[in-house]
């Protein structure tokens with residue numbers, strides 16, 4: 001990061017304390033005894049051109065931490081309408097930059113069933129373009145506990161039962177893939193996490209422990225009781241995915257960044273890479289995203305959210321992907337917990353800003369790859385190039 005005079009300001013890794021991206025958007029801002037000494041609106045500039053900096057990196061880190069803690073408190077007290085003011089947005093972008101530059105990123109297993117309804121609707125529309133009885137090759141990367149995979153299978157199979165869905169579900173963790181493949185979840189809360197016997201529960205592959213792993217909110221919080229009846233066989237406290245939704249899914253342990261993935265899976269009509277690239281440092285996320293794109297058939301579609309928007313925009317522009325405008329805003333705004341995390345958490349999602357000249361590419365979550373953008377004659381979809 002450059003300071004006003006062009007000197008490089010370096011900070012040690014730091015993040016605001018938060019309870020994770022999948023947990024209802026609660027943000028916990030740490031407090032410090034000397035917070036009152038700093039104005040929340042003045043970011044201290046530390047001149048590192050001095051060959052013997054007088055301020056140690058520990059102090060710099062602390063100052064930044066205090067600034068962000070204070071700023072976070074002020075931000076949280078702004079009303080939703082004040083947050084939409086240009087000056088608030090600009091301040092939010094400044095905080096977001098600081099948070100991302102200094103974040104301690106880590107992966108989470110947390111997820112939700114029917115997490116983003118607009119995303120599922122987009123998938124339905126794409127499936128709808130397939131001829132009757134056609135094969136539909138799709139891969140979900142970073143599938144975690146399987147909620148996203150089963151939700152997408154449900155969306156496609158409900159709309160187009162005639163399609164031969166060939167779905168690969170991949171995660172880097174073998175134990176979470178094993179849990180996802182079983183497709184059995186606990187409907188109770190997250191009491192298992194508080195269990196004194198957590199290690200024993202983990203070893204046993206305990207349903208309750210795994211369901212609530214990394215979650216502060218239930219995996220089922222976005223699902224209606226009718227939808228639970230449609231997707232699950234409920235037995236007491238446990239919900240098992242119905243057999244018709246399990247069909248055609250191949251579960252695999254694999255790394256989305258592995259260049260050998262395409263040889264193992266083959267080219268796909270749709271690839272989904274959601275909500276895990278933001279937990280990587282930007283250079284790693286960028287090369288992983290480029291590798292993921294190699295899985296998509298020419299003319300196929302890539303769903304990619306939960307990634308730093310600068311990283312996604314850069315790769316999309318450089319690779320000449322066509323941002324799909326159909327439902328773009330709805331998808332961007334379709335996951336409330338991630339929107340609520342901005343700007344105080346690195347995984348938070350910047351609000352949609354139609355005034356940005358690059359808005360069409362920056363806020364698209366679905367891209368058509370490998371073929372020039374087309375104006376779809378179908379009402380269901382209309383890709384227009386954002387560039």
Ligand SMILES: C[S@@+](CC[C@H](N)C(=O)[O-])C[C@H]1O[C@@H](n2cnc3c(N)ncnc32)[C@H](O)[C@@H]1O
Nearest residue numbers: 108109111142144171172173255256274275276
């Ligand atoms: C927050 S969960 C995302 C779950 C799901 N995609 C969703 O949107 O609800 C992140 C998942 O990414 C997986 N993951 C992290 N790095 C990965 C990689 N390089 N390849 C495949 N999976 C990865 C983690 O193991 C974890 O299960």
